[in-house]
Amino acid sequence: MSNVSLEEEISTAVGEVRTDSFDMTFGEIANLHVNKELVIQPEYQRLFRWSTQQKSHLIESILLELPVPQIFVIENPDGVLELIDGLQRVSTILQFMEPESIGLEQLVLDGCSLIPGLNNITFSGLPLSLRLRLKRSPIRVVVIKKQSKGFLRYEMFKRLNTGGSNLEPQEIRNCSARMVGEAGINFYNFLVRLSGSEDFSACAEYLSQPDKEKKAAEELVLRFFAVKNYINEFKGSVRDWLDNYMEGILLEVLPFDYEKEEVSFIQTLALVRSKLGDTAFLRYRGDMPVGSLPPAYFEAIAMAFNSEFDNVKDKAPDVLRRAVSELIQGDEFRNVTGPGANSREKMRARISLTAQAIVAA
Known part of the structure; x- marks a missing residue:
């Protein structure tokens, strides 16, 4: 294969996937989920396996303004976003802020090592300033647009989740x-x-x-x-x-x-x-x-x-x-x-x- 044809093949493939990225606050993510504009399919929901300590460490990290990895969503034909990578992070936030929206019990923080005072605290038990800090904390969201080919969406999900230990x-x-x-x-x-x-x-x-x-x-x-x-x-x-x-x-x-x-x-x-x-x-x-x-x-x-x-x-x-x-x-x-x-x-x-x-x- 010549260098020209290889470059053309890569350029064509690059052009077949449409993405966008922007920062979204955790409060916005929670509101989108409550309004069914961001969905987590039941097939993914069953894979939510983080321990209480892992979940608590995420909340602690956000409050301490430590970096949180980006999440990936796909845009369905009706414009609704579907989460495909970042399940643990998003589900933890929802369980802490809006537990009824995903049918889980209220998350009570436990195992926080950097700020022990957070242990045994629920979202409503946080001072208002910390509740607002959590809601207003941003996370990078990568959107795979609905114009992207199905195969590339499939490949992206598989490659994002292959190599990790959470999914079999x-x-x-x-x-x-x-x-x-x-x-x-x-x-x-x-x-x-x-x-x-x-x-x-x-x-x-x-x-x-x-x-x-x-x-x-x-x-x-x-x-x-x-x-x-x-x-x-x-x-x-x-x-x-x-x-x-x-x-x-x-x-x-x-x-x-x-x-x-x-x-x-x-x-x-x-x-x-x-x-x-x-x-x-x-x-x-x-x-x-x-x-x-x-x-x-x-x-x-x-x-x-x-x-x-x-x-x-x-x-x-x-x-x-x-x-x-x-x-x-x-x-x-x-x-x-x-x-x-x-x-x-x-x-x-x-x-x-x-x-x-x-x-x-």
Whole structure:
């Protein structure tokens, strides 16, 4: 690629995103939120995880006029602003100044180390001068204008939140999908709906609680379709692979027949559960299923039943359970699911081994 064409490509991309930036006071932000002119979507609201001490330190920093990082919002078609980065900061301010607007209990400051006198204080308990100082304190707001392309809005959200410790990979995918527009919202809703389907959700109950909080159930649904349709592109990083697959669907670069794929998922999970029970994807110790749900076991068993549906649908459940139990306790299966198993060859191998076992049962 020549320097001229590279410069043109960058110039074109730069021209596809429209931004504006200005200072806004925290009082103005609170008023915008109360008037529904600044919204925090429920998908983001659930990610508000700061401790009381972290929240208190932010209020203390603002009152001490210490710098506070900028926030990012996108401008929706109706002109309403939607917060996409700065959730912790904005939610803390709202919980302190207008807690009812976000459905949280009044924030009582605790853990302030620079000004201990702030501890056990609420917003109404501050002197008027400090309440006004807080309301009038500015923060830089970067607005991604509604003329910007959906893909760039998506990329901006993902890049702002990747690399931090607050959001997990599937949480970032879920939230950033909204940035694309209707296509993203549709696919996000699709993942949520299937993660709540009867047979899958019964099996997914065996995810650990921390994994459930990280949206691991929705990630397993996404993983099902990625293994089924995108396995040739797997190169060792599950996160990048799932990101690329979901982006391909959102941007309509990859085909995705919602109706056909939903039927495939529902039928496969119904068959798996009917033959192996709710503990279908767990490890075994002897005849007993143990532990939480390993994603590698899910993909191997789900894909094997999907590909061999007609060959196993009439087999007896006890025969299939015994075959799967013996398989996953064997060295050959363990060698392609343990440490270092994130390769396309080992992914194919564990699916193939499972398919062979259930067909031969």
